[in-house]
Amino acid sequence: MKVAIVHDELVRRGGAEQVVLDMHKAYPEADIFTLCYNKDKTYEEFKKARIFTSWFQYLGKSEKLIKILYFPFAILAMRMFNLKGYDVVLISTTHCGKFVRVDKNASVITYCHTPFRLAWRPFSYAIVNSSNMIIRNIFLFASRVLRVFDSMAAKASDFYLTNSKEVKARIEDSYHPEQPVSIINPAAKLDNFYISNEVKDYHLVVSRLEDYKMVDLVVKAFNQTPEKKLVIVGTGSMEAELKALAGDNITFLKAQSAAQLAKLYANCKALIFPQHEDYGITPLEAAASGRPVIAFGKGGVTETMVPYNGDSARCTSVFFEEQTVESLSAAIEKAEMLQFSPGFIRNHANLFSASNFIAKLKTFVSRIYNLKTDTDFYMSLTEKVVYARKEVA
Structure with missing residues (x-):
């Protein structure tokens, strides 16, 4: 053949x-x-x-x-x-x-x-x-x-x-x-990612910086909580605009090596995925690192993630229902109160x-x-x- x-x-x-x-x-x-x-x-x-x-x-x-x-x-x-x-x-x-x-x-x-x-x-x-x-x-x-x-x-x-x-x-x-x-x-390239015993004090966004990716929504949410840290990895046409909008608690990084990106995933509190995507690979990369995903609950994530429904040990994500600062901020607060199972999250990622x-x-x-x-x-x-x-x- x-x-x-x-x-x-x-x-x-x-x-x-x-x-x-x-x-x-x-x-x-x-x-x-x-x-x-x-x-x-x-x-x-x-x-x-x-x-x-x-x-x-x-x-x-x-x-x-x-x-x-x-x-x-x-x-x-x-x-x-x-x-x-x-x-x-x-x-x-x-x-x-x-x-x-x-x-x-x-x-x-x-x-x-x-x-x-x-x-x-x-x-x-x-x-x-x-x-x-x-x-x-x-x-x-x-x-x-x-x-x-x-x-x-x-x-x-x-x-x-x-x-x-x-x-x-x-x-x-x-x-x-x-x-x-x-x-x-x-x-997802699961072999590139690993579970770390050290979780640091930052949330993560990995995305092209384009309008439809809704990264500005995440920036606005973290501007309201300057005690919380956010790391954004990516470049795009909105880079300058987003940097001008962001507070001092938000760090921007350009393209990372595979090892650097894996470390950022492994050590983050959670990946934030604010956009509506047909599929979306980055939530699976976070899951391969044993880290939960805070995601807008539409599109591909509904097929690849297990949303929180009362049992934090058997879920991979917390969904928010509206693309608003209030809805996202509430989901971040909820996720910080839950005890996720990195092993369960990684095992779920292995399906992909x-x-x-x-x-x-x-x-x-x-x-x-x-x-x-x-x-x-x-x-x-x-x-x-x-x-x-x-x-x-």
Whole structure:
């Protein structure tokens, strides 16, 4: 079985890139195809893989340039890939990965982290809600155009995988796949983290400093309690604004080494996770360190965490129900009164190990690939997809 792995772009360190690394661990001989690759901006482990980039590599290898040149250049660049000779094509995508061309007889399995946000959820962008009518209409017109192309490309997938129930519903609403969408939760790098006997007097935030991450909410809460310490790890477009807002009890740190980050997790009172995420890896990293999570109780954390419900020895987190300073502060106060079990928290995190993800992925892929021995059954599943590939070729 010859496997190809496709990912949108490898120019950052994020949860989607960790999924691709685990895909490659499952199939170490697989080739990786991507829009562009910046070895200094993404995970070092990719240096061991055989990576093929598109001609977009010569235009730019940064997130900013990808956004600026996405339409039409990123789409055209991915369409130039023609993955002949592969039995299985594993696509990891939020935007352009699905535009590659494949053999009509290949099994195409797409791990969709979320449908392309610009195409399907334009109002989730602050610029759409805050701009004047002219700018907003231009933005919405571009969104409609992208939705047409994205929807056509999505038809070429035989089966969809994703990370959470929330995204599963989103894929069904956007792409209407013929086959049921299956969930395989992404793994955290559990081996990087450990339980410490020393818990220090600070709470922790590990996040990109962007508006939707809601780090300003945490800063405002800790500004009201100057006796409590907060450490924030991350960079982003709101860095200067957040630093100006923060009191003296709040420390900002830029990117940390794996060892430094593990130590920060292991010694913190708790990780604070104020945003609504489809999944969220950092709560699992905290859990792997035996530390509880104070989280906004929506989205992926409802699937990965065990919220406090009267027994602090058998929970991993305290949820707050509203993204307000009052609700967050109350959750922090509650967490400080509880006696958590680091061993229970770590054992729960082990459910989301890389080995579990790899085993589930290989089982799914093998089941799909082995369907080919039952030609009639397999064709009944995929004949519409093959026809769709001809339409968009």
